[in-house]
Amino acid sequence: MHVIVQDGRTRIVLSGEVDADLAGDLAEATTAAEANGLPIDIDAQxxxxxxxxxxxxxxxxxxxxxxxxxxxxxxxxxxxxxxxxRIGELLEAVDDDPAGGTPDDAA
Structure with missing residues (x-):
């Protein structure tokens, strides 16, 4: 998991298994994203x-x-x-990356 601030947005890149083993990392990512106060993209590819x-x-x-x-x-x-x-009602699902980048580009 990575948290990246770029182009006026916070991007959280998730990969592999997102489960209870990542609870601490997910909490840290939430805190970091909230602290930035920017719109948030969660890359789940x-x-x-x-x-x-x-x-x-x-x-x-x-x-x-x-x-x-x-x-x-x-x-x-x-x-x-x-x-x-019904969590999908709380966020926008986007099929393509609007910024044109990939998680590999950001790492």
Whole structure:
């Protein structure tokens, strides 16, 4: 997981399994994103699994942010979770990266 501030937005890049093992990292990412006070992009392109910890993270950041929150390139499994939990109503799902970058570019 990476938190990157670029072009007036905070980007949180998630990859692999987003589960309870990442709870501390997810909390730190939330704190960092909130402290920046910028709109938030969550790049989920490389997420292979997400459990309730990941959904709670998305719900927390989307409901507490005073700026827009977008989830970028979410795989079908994540989109399904957003739909059934209705968390998708709190954020904007974007199929392409509006900035044109990739997580590899930012690292």
């Amino acid at each position: 490389h997420v292979t699994f997400m459990d309730s910890s990941g959904i709670a993270f998305l719900a927390r950041i989307a409901s507490r942010s005073t700026k827009s929150v977008r989830i970028l390139r979410a795989p079908e499994t994540v989109r399904f979770l957003l739909e059934v939990t």
